[in-house]
Amino acid sequence: MSVFEGFTGRQKRSANSRFQRTALRAAAEPERWAACGHLPEPNGRTVIPTLHLMCGLPCSGKTTLARQLASTHRAVRLTPDEWHTRLFGQDADSPEHDVRHSVVESLQWEVAVQVLYQNVDVILDFGFWSKSEREDYRSRGDEIGAEMRIHYLNVPEKNRDRHYLS
Template sequence: MKSITTLHLMIGLPCSGKTTIAKQLEHTYSALRLTPDEWHTRLFGHDVNEQEHVVRHNTIESLLWDVATRVLELGVDVILDFGFWVRSQRDEKRMKAAELGVNCIIHFVYAPEKVLLSRLQIRNATLPKGVAYIPESKLKDWYLLFEQPHTEELEYTKTYIL
């Protein structure tokens, strides 16, 4: 008998190792992994400094959620590799998972700012396929916006320190 379907939420900043863990989980759970940067860079290139970037990115995440919803209804696990930087985003997806009758597990991938910035330099120098270019100043801004999982979230959170 198949276990209950699960929505996996990848939490963390760029360069924390989210996608690395998400790719491992994809094989472990035979899950569909949805990583917005892979779609975004293919459709729009490296547009992080363009005015339309945020609207484009939000549109991609919305479309990927629509796909995720249908796949979850079909009984297949889904990994949303979105980052979910603020608690309200995580709470919203957990509630939607409950409405769909599926489990929700948070995978929090942490790295200190110094490590993130070091990895960002390497990432930007090589820019593998499907990986978005990010200016250092943006990552520093995002670091200040990021809300680590709160105590109440920890009961359904797996934490990775890479």
């Protein structure tokens, strides 16, 4: 049973099938994966980390699912809203809010790259509302040799409002 059931609508894959797929890719292109910094583990297996993108509107449950995934996959979760609030407080009405948020996301991407190079999965809890943004990060992940998984949460507006009010 996959932890993604009911959340993504994508084909479910067991941990074993993920390992098999990763092993096949690494065996077919060993120079590429080594060049990306993904070296074999002490047991001889090549591990390719996964970059998880949380996609959905505000209050759709992205962070809740990201926390579950982080625990299940022993992944690093990067949520800009948490960093932003700690650094700048609740500044949604501030003219600098969007610039600050972009800086936080940029810093988190730098952290994500370093973590992925250590063969550790990363969860970016950015929202990824636009297709162009998803494609941008898909391309970035591919450049560094990471697997990619998009988790799309399609929650009706009335349920998002209820989540926000609770």
